[in-house]
Amino acid sequence: xxxxxxxxxxxxxxxxxxxxxxxxxxxxxxxxxxxxxxxxxxxxxxxxxxxxxxxxxxxxxxxxxxxxxxxxxxxxxxxxxxxxxxxxxxxxxxxxxxxxxxxxxxxxxxxxxxxxxxxxxxxxxxxxxxxxxxxxxxxxxxxxxxxxxxxxxxxxxxxxxxxxxxxxxxxxxxxxxxxxxxxxxxxxxxxxxxxxxxxxxxxxxxxxxxxxxxxxxxxxxxxxxxxxxxxxxxxxxxxxxxxxxxxxxxxxxxxxxxxxxxxxxxxxxxxxxxxxxxxxxxxxxxxxxxxxxxxxxxxxxxxxxxxxxxxxxxxxxxxxxxxxxxxxxxxxxxxxxxxxxxxxxxxxxxxxxxxxxxxxxxxxxxxxxxxxxxxxxxxxxxxxxxxxxxxxxxxxxxxxxxxxxxxxxxxxxxxxxxxxxxxxxxxxxxxxxxxxxxxxxxxxxxxxxxxxxxxxxxxxxxxxxxxxxxxxxxxxxxxxxxxxxxxxxxxxxxxxxxxxxxxxxxxxxxxxxxxxxxxxxxxxxxxxxxxxxxxxxxxxxxxxxxxxxxxxxxxxxxxxxxxxxxxxxxxxxxxxxxxxxxxxxxxxxxxxxxxxxxxxxxxxxxxxxxxxxxxxxxxxxxxxxxxxx
Amino acid sequence: xxxxxxxxxxxxxxxxxxxxxxxxxxxxxxxxxxxxxxxxxxxxxxxxxxxxxxxxxxxxxxxxxxxxxxxxxxxxxxxxxxxxxxxxxxxxxxxxxxxxxxxxxxxxxxxxxxxxxxxxxxxxxxxxxxxxxxxxxxxxxxxxxxxxxxxxxxxxxxxxxxxxxxxxxxxxxxxxxxxxxxxx
Numbered sequence: 001x002x003x004x005x006x007x008x009x010x011x012x013x014x015x016x017x018x019x020x021x022x023x024x025x026x027x028x029x030x031x032x033x034x035x036x037x038x039x040x041x042x043x044x045x046x047x048x049x050x051x052x053x054x055x056x057x058x059x060x061x062x063x064x065x066x067x068x069x070x071x072x073x074x075x076x077x078x079x080x081x082x083x084x085x086x087x088x089x090x091x092x093x094x095x096x097x098x099x100x101x102x103x104x105x106x107x108x109x110x111x112x113x114x115x116x117x118x119x120x121x122x123x124x125x126x127x128x129x130x131x132x133x134x135x136x137x138x139x140x141x142x143x144x145x146x147x148x149x150x151x152x153x154x155x156x157x158x159x160x161x162x163x164x165x166x167x168x169x170x171x172x173x174x175x176x177x178x179x180x181x182x183x184x185x186x187x188x189x190x191x192x193x194x195x196x197x198x199x200x201x202x203x204x205x206x207x208x209x210x211x212x213x214x215x216x217x218x219x220x221x222x223x224x225x226x227x228x229x230x231x232x233x234x235x236x237x238x239x240x241x242x243x244x245x246x247x248x249x250x251x252x253x254x255x256x257x258x259x260x261x262x263x264x265x266x267x268x269x270x271x272x273x274x275x276x277x278x279x280x281x282x283x284x285x286x287x288x289x290x291x292x293x294x295x296x297x298x299x300x301x302x303x304x305x306x307x308x309x310x311x312x313x314x315x316x317x318x319x320x321x322x323x324x325x326x327x328x329x330x331x332x333x334x335x336x337x338x339x340x341x342x343x344x345x346x347x348x349x350x351x352x353x354x355x356x357x358x359x360x361x362x363x364x365x366x367x368x369x370x371x372x373x374x375x376x377x378x379x380x381x382x383x384x385x386x387x388x389x390x391x392x393x394x395x396x397x398x399x400x401x402x403x404x405x406x407x408x409x410x411x412x413x414x415x416x417x418x419x420x421x422x423x424x425x426x427x428x429x430x431x432x433x434x435x436x437x438x439x440x441x442x443x444x445x446x447x448x449x450x451x452x453x454x455x456x457x458x459x460x461x462x463x464x465x466x467x468x469x470x471x472x473x474x475x476x477x478x479x480x481x482x483x484x485x486x487x488x489x490x491x492x493x494x495x496x497x498x499x500x501x502x503x504x505x506x507x508x509x510x511x512x513x514x515x516x517x518x519x520x521x522x523x524x525x526x527x528x529x530x531x532x533x534x535x536x537x538x539x540x541x542x543x544x545x546x547x548x549x550x551x552x553x554x555x556x557x558x559x560x561x562x563x564x565x566x567x568x569x570x571x572x573x574x575x576x577x578x579x580x581x582x583x584x585x586x587x588x589x590x591x592x593x594x595x596x597x598x599x600x601x602x603x604x605x606x607x608x609x610x611x612x613x614x615x616x617x618x619x620x621x622x623x624x625x626x627x628x629x
Numbered sequence: 630x631x632x633x634x635x636x637x638x639x640x641x642x643x644x645x646x647x648x649x650x651x652x653x654x655x656x657x658x659x660x661x662x663x664x665x666x667x668x669x670x671x672x673x674x675x676x677x678x679x680x681x682x683x684x685x686x687x688x689x690x691x692x693x694x695x696x697x698x699x700x701x702x703x704x705x706x707x708x709x710x711x712x713x714x715x716x717x718x719x720x721x722x723x724x725x726x727x728x729x730x731x732x733x734x735x736x737x738x739x740x741x742x743x744x745x746x747x748x749x750x751x752x753x754x755x756x757x758x759x760x761x762x763x764x765x766x767x768x769x770x771x772x773x774x775x776x777x778x779x780x781x782x783x784x785x786x787x788x789x790x791x792x793x794x795x796x797x798x799x800x801x802x803x804x805x806x807x808x809x810x811x812x813x
Binding site: 009312316340362365366367368369370371372373374380381382383384385387388389391392402406409412414416433434436437440464471475478481482485553619 | 703713716794
């Protein structure tokens, strides 16, 4: 190219040695460190403690796995939770998270770095979030057809995006911490296999999908999104052999691997949530067969009669298959229905009407506009920019990005918790849009200072380009500032330790939860049964090490309603329920003068509603108004 | 891709053969089955469906604006919290009592919580966010090679920059009304 004496920005394709690989390495390392640091604010502010409620169950399971080994873990029946019923843990969890932590624990202890299980659990999520940053680099590169600039911008955006940080801070030992890493990896390998059609890439995508299935229930999203993408490509007339190879391999081997997880088992081929994947597989095979046949008939033989008879054959076979499925479903009486949790995503009003338990969880609420802006910041502007760029130069990979982001924006608006899926995907799409503008303006600057070839004939106005670049840099700096502020203020509270500011500005730490659990642990007999509302079940099991009646798993609505009945009835009736359940201790959380907004008194409305839903003879709970102090 | 030579020869033979080709064994039964299978098509007709989304073929250079506009409109609706409004049915705007006169005042923004909104508040915030997105699209079009008049290019660039900066400021203002200590 046109070499100049000075080149401030080395061009992308220059022969010979440049500083570019070193620059890329430095940028990616900085993004990796940037991903780790804000997530450790919670550890710096409080201590290295596991947050929230669900992570305590994961911690207890990991401890069990480390102590007992994998085969006992798979067959674990927990008699110390859901007291008279017990819980089949081995068959009802996703073991990926525990398996990964246990592996880290064993490896580190084998090289004499004697960490405890708690330490591994606390720091696992930030490490995997930083790994996701690297995956985002490769995904951005793949989606834009080899553009390393897109990859770098994507990795920078993913490193601090608040929507992802909120579920992967240090101490948040939950499934999403690892699952988002597996999700991005699955998308990367799938896009790569669609772009190249190589079976080894398909195999890699199936393996990463298997990792995703083992860690998270949200794999159903991937198993519906990828078939939807295949259908969109078929409708857009973009069928190719690579697509056929990629999806057929992914569906067959991915489903087989997902059936190895006991929790999924045969649901992968019988549950209604997977029907779209199965139907798309059949449609794709039919499309591929007709395409193959069409390829082998010379154009002179493709008469209208041939086309008509081909269409008739297709219509007859489709009708025959549909009729036989109809007969089968009548004969066996098996009509698959979507389960409540996933049906609520398609019909947003379903949960409020039918399943008050699911509707009451705060992270299952629909998203208001502030949640979007808080968790995405400038990405809400960059999503349309990326969409525009993708639709202007559509490739197979670009269309995948658009389908991915549009569907995850809708699902995130139905359930706030799913912003964790939207955030990294929006980063990739935003990187496509932003990187294009950045490249245009830097090309204008480069044209002025001498360097590579010019792309446009008009006189480059380098002042405008320089101003734009300064504004973009300011915007990205504001993005980082916002993200770190949001992480520090909103997403770094461990929930088990509360802090408040007193009148003179000093902060008071409330460690009441852990004191209560310690009291239970030290002052009650080891086989005592503790009844509390289901929010605290996992913590009581893990920290107090006592048998609980109900906990956060909420798998048995009637059992929860029984406990709710005990809480909502007068004492004379409640004692009968307590005796039936053989309860020794009852734990109640009361905020008192602190005006805590989520203590048991404020949750009483939900207790009453749940009890009413099952035992509708209990008319005393009707007409409860929210309590205001 | 031309069919392999063996198939070509076979097809040519069939063309030459025509009516002199062999009848299949049990031809009567098969022809009866054929007429049974074709019977529905005496009444019904296979639809000539052209089910296609125009997203450009593998070798086309660009496409029209309309799919993007449709997706952008959907995105604007979702970002304004349409699903939240459908489920929770908040009022269009809140009401408050004026402390001095006791009369009713309208409150535009639901303060204090991150995950709550009124309808008008959602739509105006969604408009602010869509304005920023439109600004980026304007910047993209300003640098497109289809735009030849320099004046248009300059106008698109300036309006794009103003849109982005103003929408950032608007969003920050709205969030600060809801959460007073935002970024402070």
